[in-house]
Structure formats: C-alpha cells, structure tokens
Amino acid sequence: MSGLWNLAWLEIKIFAREPLGFISTIIIPVIMFVVMGRSLGGRADPSERLRTFVSADLPVFAVMLIALNAVLSLVTIIAIYRESGILKRLRATPLRPHTILTAHVLVKLIFTSVTLVLLALAGRRFYPVALDVSWFSLAAALIVSSVSIMSLGFLVASLVPTARFAQPIGTLILYPMLGMSGLFVPIDSMPPAMQTLAHFLPLTYAVSLLRGIWLGEGWLAHGWDVAGLALVCAVCTALSSRVFRWE
Amino acid sequence: MAASPVIQVAGLRKRYGSTLAVNDVSFEVYDGEIFGLIGPNGAGKTTTMECVEGVRRPDGGQISVLGLDSFRDVYALQQRVGVQLQEAHLQKRIKVSEAVALWASLYKTKVDTGKLLGQLGLQDKSNAWFMTLSGGQKQRLFIALALINDPELVFLDELTTGLDPQARHAIWDLIRGIRARGKTIFLTTHLMEEAERLCDRVAIINHGRIVDINSPAGLIRKHCPQRTVILTTEDATADEKLRAISGVEVSRDDKGAVIVRGDAADLMTGVIACLADHRIRVTDFQTVVPTLEDVFLKLTGHTIRQ
Ligand SMILES: Nc1ncnc2c1ncn2[C@@H]1O[C@H](COP(=O)(O)OP(=O)(O)O)[C@@H](O)[C@H]1O
Numbered sequence: 001m002s003g004l005w006n007l008a009w010l011e012i013k014i015f016a017r018e019p020l021g022f023i024s025t026i027i028i029p030v031i032m033f034v035v036m037g038r039s040l041g042g043r044a045d046p047s048e049r050l051r052t053f054v055s056a057d058l059p060v061f062a063v064m065l066i067a068l069n070a071v072l073s074l075v076t077i078i079a080i081y082r083e084s085g086i087l088k089r090l091r092a093t094p095l096r097p098h099t100i101l102t103a104h105v106l107v108k109l110i111f112t113s114v115t116l117v118l119l120a121l122a123g124r125r126f127y128p129v130a131l132d133v134s135w136f137s138l139a140a141a142l143i144v145s146s147v148s149i150m151s152l153g154f155l156v157a158s159l160v161p162t163a164r165f166a167q168p169i170g171t172l173i174l175y176p177m178l179g180m181s182g183l184f185v186p187i188d189s190m191p192p193a194m195q196t197l198a199h200f201l202p203l204t205y206a207v208s209l210l211r212g213i214w215l216g217e218g219w220l221a222h223g224w225d226v227a228g229l230a231l232v233c234a235v236c237t238a239l240s241s242r243v244f245r246w247e
Numbered sequence: 248m249a250a251s252p253v254i255q256v257a258g259l260r261k262r263y264g265s266t267l268a269v270n271d272v273s274f275e276v277y278d279g280e281i282f283g284l285i286g287p288n289g290a291g292k293t294t295t296m297e298c299v300e301g302v303r304r305p306d307g308g309q310i311s312v313l314g315l316d317s318f319r320d321v322y323a324l325q326q327r328v329g330v331q332l333q334e335a336h337l338q339k340r341i342k343v344s345e346a347v348a349l350w351a352s353l354y355k356t357k358v359d360t361g362k363l364l365g366q367l368g369l370q371d372k373s374n375a376w377f378m379t380l381s382g383g384q385k386q387r388l389f390i391a392l393a394l395i396n397d398p399e400l401v402f403l404d405e406l407t408t409g410l411d412p413q414a415r416h417a418i419w420d421l422i423r424g425i426r427a428r429g430k431t432i433f434l435t436t437h438l439m440e441e442a443e444r445l446c447d448r449v450a451i452i453n454h455g456r457i458v459d460i461n462s463p464a465g466l467i468r469k470h471c472p473q474r475t476v477i478l479t480t481e482d483a484t485a486d487e488k489l490r491a492i493s494g495v496e497v498s499r500d501d502k503g504a505v506i507v508r509g510d511a512a513d514l515m516t517g518v519i520a521c522l523a524d525h526r527i528r529v530t531d532f533q534t535v536v537p538t539l540e541d542v543f544l545k546l547t548g549h550t551i552r553q
C-alpha cells in the first residue's frame with residue numbers, strides 16, 4: 001500500500017516537472033471552457049438552443065474532455081514507459097504489477113480532480129450563466145466515469161504497437177466514442193446500428209451519468225449508467241490482465 | 248570449489264513464437280563467485296537470466312535460486328537479490344535521490360543510501376534528473392538500485408555495454424568490490440575481455456545452448472592450449488635448434504620471423520633456455536597467449552562479433 005502512494009506521489013512530481021504536459025492537462029481545458037462559454041453566452045440575443053448548450057452541454061463536454069485527456073495521457077505514458085523499459089524495471093522489484101498500474105490511475109484521477117476544482121472556481125467567477133450543481137456528486141460521477149474509461153485505456157495501451165502511435169491511436173479510438181455518446185446527437189436519432197454500438201461504449205454511460213448529475217437528477221435515476229460503467233470496467237480489467245504487455 | 252550452489256538451473260527452455268531462445272540450459276552458480284554467461288547478441292543470455300530472476304516464465308526446466316523457486320516465490324526472492332536489467336531506463340525526470348528512496352521503500356532490509364551513493368560516486372548527482380546522467384552514471388545508479396537491499400546475490404546483464412573503456416574499468420573495480428563483501432554475482436556479457444578479467448567461472452552460450460562451463464583459464468587450457476613465441480633473429484640455425492625442444496612446431500612467417508608453437512605450459516621457458524644455451528641473438532621476442540576470444544571461436548566456429 002505504501003508502495004502505491006510512494007509511486008503515485010513520485011509520478012505526480014515527475015509530471016509536474018514537464019511544464020507543457022502540465023499546462024495541457026490542467027490549464028487548457030479550463031481556459032477553453034471559460035472562453036467558449038463567454039463568447040457563446042455573451043451574445044446579445046442568445047437563442048434557446050444556445051442557452052441550454054452553454055448552461056448544460058458545454059460544461060459536461062468540458063468535463064468529458066478532461067476525463068478523455070486523462071485517459072489519453074494514461075495510454076501515452078504507459079506506452080512510453082513500456083517502450084523504454086521502465087515498466088519492466090519496476091516490475092523486477094517487489095512492487096506488485098497491479099500496484100504499478102494503479103499508481104498511474106491514481107495520478108490521473110488526482111489531476112482530473114484538480115482540474116475539476118479549477119473548473120468549478122473558474123465557473124463561479126467567469127462563467128456567464130450561474131452553474132448550480134452539486135460539485136460533490138459531479139466529482140463522484142467523474143471519478144466513476146474516469147476509472148471505467150481508464151480500464152479501457154489499459155486495453156488500448158496493450159494494443160498500440162509503439163509509443164509513437166499511442167496518442168494518435170488513442171485519439172482515434174476515444175474521440176469517435178465521444179461522438180457517439182449522445183452528447184452532440186441524441187442517441188435516439190442515430191441509425192439503429194450506431195445506437196447498438198453506442199450501448200457498448202463506456203462514454204455513452206459516462207455522458208448520460210454526468211449530464212444527469214449536472215441537471216440535478218439523482219443517482220438512482222442513473223443506476224443503469226453506473227452499472228454499465230462498472231460492467232465495462234470489470235470486462236476491460238479482466239481482458240487487460242490477460243493481454244497487457246509489460247515490454 | 249567447495250561452496251554450495253546459490254543458483255541451480257536444469258534443462259531450462261524458453262521459446263518466443265518460432266524462436267527457441269534457450270534450449271536445455273543447465274548450470275550452477277556457487278556462493279561467493281562471479282559467474283559469467285557469455286555469448287554473442289541473441290545467444291539467449293538475457294532470456295536465461297530473466298528466467299532465473301523470475302521476471303520471465305520459462306517453458307520448461309527447473310530453477311532454484313537461494314533455495315526458492317524463482318517463478319513461484321518471486322516476491323520472496325526479490326527481497327533477497329539485486330537485479331540490473333539490460334538496457335533499463337527510469338523516468339526521464341526522476342531524481343537520483345527519488346529513485347533510491349523509492350527502491351529503499353520497497354525492501355525490508357536496506358543499506359544506508361547516502362553511503363551507497365557515495366561508494367558509487369553519485370553523491371553529487373543526487374538531485375540530478377535521470378535523463379541528465381551519463382551512460383556510466385546511469386549504470387552506476389542501476390548498480391546502486393541493485394544493491395539497495397544488501398542482496399546475497401546480484402544479477403548484472405550487460406553492465407558495461409556502450410560504456411567507454413575508462414567507465415568500464417571503474418565498473419569492473421566496483422564489481423570486484425561487491426564480491427569482496429561476500430556477495431555472489433551472476434553476470435552476462437558479450438565482451439570476452441570483461442569475462443576473462445572479472446569472472447571466476449564462465450558458461451559459454453551459443454544459439455540458446457551451453458557449449459562449455461569452466462574458469463576462463465580452464466577453458467583456455469582445455470580448448471586452446473597452444474602458445475606461440477614469435478622471435479626475430481639473424482641466426483640461420485635458430486630454427487633447427489628450437490625444433491629440438493620437445494612438442495614444438497617451428498615455422499617462419501612472411502617477414503622471416505621465427506614462429507614457435509607448442510601446447511606445453513612451459514613453452515616460454517623452453518624457448519628461452521634454448522636461446523640461452525645456444526647463444527642465439529634475438530632482436531625481437533613476442534609471446535601470444537590464447538584468450539577466451541580464441542576459445543569462443545574454436546567452440547562455435549565464429550567470432551563473438553559476427
Ligand atoms: N521478447 C521477445 N520476443 C521475441 N523474441 C525475443 C524476445 N526476447 C528475445 N528474443 C529472441 O530470443 C533470442 C535470445 O535473445 P536474448 O535472450 O535477448 O539474447 P542475448 O541476451 O544473449 O542477446 C534472440 O533471437 C532474440 O531475438
């Protein structure tokens with residue numbers, strides 16, 4: 001257990017030493033969220049559609065982006081660590097394999113939480129419409145969603161052949177999922193094949209859960225989303241423990 | 248050697264797809280010795296060593312290390328051994344002191360880390376990022392990490408590959424120092440000079456099979472006993488007189504130098520005595536003693552670099 005915290009804390013410090021990565025994971029999503037909100041919400045005569053977008057969909061979109069960002073960076077870092085032999089080196093110590101990987105998940109969750117807090121603070125201060133939401137529930141929903149998507153990230157990390165391809169392949173797999181998640185186009189209005197596919201994707205449940213929490217609906221109303229995310233997590237974890245490559 | 252085996256490997260096999268990387272490998276490593284697994288790139292050294300360390304699962308054979316099964320009891324084993332992997336890396340921006348602290352936190356017994364860094368000449372580097380270290384400094388850090396739990400047995404895989412001669416000599420001294428503190432060392436190398444200078448015993452491995460195991464001197468005596476003396480002289484009768492030494496073969500090379508070959512350990516003595524007895528004046532005298540390199544060539548039919 002102490003190994004987990006030691007390793008996670010170390011990874012946080014190491015990550016913070018790389019200014020570019022730090023800015024792009026934490027600062028950029030927050031700035032983007034505020035700038036988009038201001039420029040869209042600040043129009044003289046916003047339409048009804050635009051207003052709901054700014055008050056509900058854009059924040060959910062920003063939160064999803066943060067989660068996806070974290071997963072992409074997880075995939076990339078695992079691929080780099082594998083390619084350069086760091087994973088193998090760590091594994092030849094008394095650290096348990098799952099501790100090494102869990103430490104990375106923990107680091108990403110911590111960064112996700114930090115970004116969310118910044119988002120909340122920025123929202124209070126600079127966002128054009130009042131955001132009235134239970135930040136605690138939102139954080140919980142975000143963590144549940146992130147863990148589930150990260151388990152998928154480990155599968156993707158096993159699939160990418162080299163570290164160079166980790167970012168592009170991760171993007172290619174994860175962003176289309178966001179497109180099918182119901183965030184931009186309601187699931188009901190998609191073609192039937194896509195609807196079926198959407199029901200297998202963790203992002204669909206994540207978006208539904210986050211949006212529900214955002215709109216003030218209770219957790220009970222989203223039991224199925226949580227169950228879906230848990231199932232995805234269980235399946236992906238089981239699969240990755242079989243196919244995950246350490247070198 | 249009366250010491251007991253620290254490592255026992257019998258019939259080890261490991262296949263990657265269609266490549267049979269290690270094929271029926273058996274050997275023992277004794278307490279307190281420096282044992283080297285030597286062979287060209289791709290011979291199966293790393294695979295063998297990683298199976299013994301318990302980081303890789305063998306397809307067949309028995310491995311016992313410090314009385315433990317290295318795959319089943321890997322966590323118990325890792326507490327008692329130190330491992331340096333070939334071509335290892337750490338996080339680019341991890342500090343030397345952080346790596347050492349992380350490693351120290353993982354073991355039940357640990358040495359004084361400040362002292363250890365001092366012994367390895369890294370005390371001034373403790374705040375440096377891994378990526379800023381030189382090749383030799385990185386290798387010394389990996390040795391430090393391998394020694395942090397005061398292990399009984401240390402694994403070193405191609406420790407000096409890619410280092411300049413000066414750094415290489417410094418590392419050899421370090422390894423001798425580790426052995427002098429009573430530890431057993433199992434290393435691999437494709438550098439014959441390294442094996443000859445450092446190892447008490449070596450196993451030559453080629454295409455996944457052990458070709459022979461013995462001390463470097465023992466291997467040379469057995470496979471390449473022939474010594475050579477090359478001398479330059481104006482004396483035309485030299486050839487004939489040298490031929491009288493028993494068990495030698497005398498010829499001339501294209502520059503006219505006399506070449507005396509023989510298997511006897513006292514070939515040099517015989518030649519010198521003969522030259523003195525017959526007052527043969529020589530203007531140049533060279534001896535060529537076979538090395539492990541020659542043994543390797545003899546046993547495998549190719550040089551180690553091919
Ligand atoms: N992870 C791997 N996957 C597939 N083949 C491998 C792997 N590791 C090593 N090999 C192959 O196994 C053989 C032995 O490799 P290795 O044990 O690394 O040799 P050495 O350490 O003596 O250079 C080589 O032919 C190498 O290409």
Ligand SMILES: [Mg+2]
Nearest residue numbers: 292293333405
């Ligand atoms: Mg090797």
